[in-house]
Amino acid sequence: MTVAIDTGRLLGMYEQMAVIRGTEKAAHDLFLAGLVKGTTHLAAGHEAVAVGTSAALEPDDYVFATYRGHHHAMARGATPAECLAELMSKATGVCKAKGGSMHLTKASAGMLGSYAIVGAHLPMAAGAAWSARLRGTNQVAVAFFGDGATNIGAFHEALNMAAVWALPVLFICENNLYMEYTPIGSVTAVEHPAADRAASYSMPAEVIDGNDVLVVAEAVGRAADRARSGGGPTVLEAQTYRHFGHSRTDPATYRPASELEEWLGRDPLSVARRRLSELGVSEDEVAAATARAEQVVADAVAEAKSADAADPAEAFTDVWADGGYQWRT
C-alpha cells in the first residue's frame, strides 16, 4: 500500500496531530497543577512519526512504543481522556492507573505497550512479527524507539534476528538528537545512529524527515509493503525534535537556542499546515480542524478530572491471568 496524498486524509492526520499536541500540553499543565504525579516524557514535536506511521498501517498491525509513547497510544486509538486519566491516577485510565505515563497501552488496537527499559521492546516487536508469520497472517509489527536505544544490546540482537528470519517488522527510530541530556552524536560511532547500523544486518534503511507526516506515511508504507511481501525488516530513522525536555524535571538548557528555534520552525503541525495550503485546503478548513482538536482536548481534560480516583483494591488484581495475585496456599 502506498499512501495517496488525499486532502481529506491529510486534514485528518493534521487534526490527529493537533489532538496529540493539545493533550501533551494539557499533560504538562496538569503536572504543574499537581494533578499528575511521577514523571512524564512528552512527545510534543514527535507527532508526525506516530500519526504518519499509523496512517500507513492496517488496523490489525502491532505497535510497540517507549516511555515517550503518549503519541503512539493516541495515534493507534487510545483516547485523550483515557490517557490523561491514566496520568491522573484515575480509575478510567487506559491501564486502570496501574501503568502511568510511561506504560500507556491499548492492546485492543494492537498497541502492545510502552516500555521504560530502553530498547527492551525491539525483540518483542520481532517476536510479534514472527508470530504473525507462524499464524499465517499478513500483519506487520512496528517498534518505535529513540536514538538512545541504538547503543543497547537488545537493539542489535533484535535487528540480527529479524534479518536472519526475514521478519515483517519495522524498526522506526525517532532521532531527536539527544539521548536524555547528551547529544547522541557525542556517544555514537556513526552519524545516523539507527540507519547506519542497518547495513550490518543486511537490512534496508532510510533517513527521513520525521516532522513531515506525509514523508513518514510514505516511507512506512513502502517498508510495510516490503515486509508483508516477505522482503523482511526495515530501519527507518525519522529525524525529529522534542519541544520539551527529556522528562518533567529537565528544562533542556543544554540545547542551543538557535537549534531549538530552527526545529520549532519545522514543527510537524506547521509543516502539515503548509502541505494543506499547497494542496488548496482553505485556512478556514484548517482552523475548523484545529478548533475541533482543541475541543476534543478540553473535553478530555474535563472528563479525566471528573473521573473517580483509582480503586485501591485494584492494587491486587491483574498479576495473574486469573485476575488475582495469589502466590501460595
Added chain:
Amino acid sequence: MADVITYRDAVAEGLAREMRRDWSVVCLGEDIGAAGGVFKTTVGLFSEFGPDRVRDTPISEQAIVGMAMGAAMTGMRPVAEIMFSDFLACCWDYLANEIPKMRYMTGGQVTIPLVVRTANGGGLGFGAQHSQAVENWALAVPGLKVVAPSNPADVIGLLAAAVRCDDPVVFFEHKGLFASKGEAPPEGHFVPLGQAAIARPGSDVTVVALASTVPLALAAADELAATGVDVEVVDLRCLIPLDMATVLASVSKTSRLLIVEENPYQGGWGGTVASIVADEGFELLDAPIRRVAAACVPLPFADALEDQVIPTTDKVTAALQKLLAY
C-alpha cells in the same frame, strides 16, 4: 514408550506431547534444532515438528526471550530455552522487568503465556558460571511462576501444566538429574502447578526439598530409616505457586522442619518457607527450623571443593540428626 524414561528424555517427550496437542506451541533457543540441544533435551523435536516450530537462534538471550514475549502476546505459546540458568542474567530484563509486569501494568490488557526452560544447578564441575542454582532469582520477582521438577514423570506433568498456563513460567531443569530415570507417565499426564508431593511419608521430621535436593533428602531418609527414624520428604515441585498448605500439614504431623535447597542460604527460597512456618506454624514446632543450603561463595570447580559448597546427602543426614536430637 518404554516404562522407564530419563529426566533428559522426559523434557523432549513433554514438549512433544504439548506440540502435538497445540499448534501454537513453538520452541526457540540455541542448538535446540537438529542438534537436539546441548543437553539433548530437545532430541526428536526438529524432525517431528520442523524448523518453523523448533527454531535455532543465535547466541542472543535477549532476543530469544524478548521475541518469545512478543510472540506470546500475539497468540502463540512459545517455549524458550536458555541453555544454562546462569545465562538468565543476560536476559534478566525480560524476566524481571518485562514479562512479569506487562499484564499488571496494562491493567490486564495483555496475556503472556510463555515458558522459559533452563538447565539449572551444580554438581557437574562446570565452575561458577555454569553451575548456579538460581531458582531464588525468579522467586524474587512478582509475576513469574517458578517450577523445578525432581523426577521424569513430574517433568512431563509439570511441563504440560506450564505450557498450558496463561502466565509466564520459568521451568528449571536440573543438570544433575538429566541422567536419572523414573517411571514414564501415561499420555495426558498433568501435574497442576502449585501442588507439592509427599515424596516419602514419615512421622518424625519433615524435609522440604526441590529438584536435586529431593533425591538427597530421600537418600538421607533411607540412611536414617535404618536407625528407626521416619523422615517425611515434601517435594515442593514449584516455588510459585508455593504449596505451604502441604508443608504446614506435614509440620503439624512431625513438629520438626529441615529445608534443603541448592541455591545460596543468603536469599535462598528456604528463607521464605521458614518465615511462613515461623509465622503461621510456630506452635506446631518442637525445634528450630533448620536449613541446608549452598554456602555463600561462588561455585568452585573441583569436585572436592564443590561438595563443600552445595548440599550433599551427608550434610542432610547430619542436619537431620542434630535436629532430631534437639
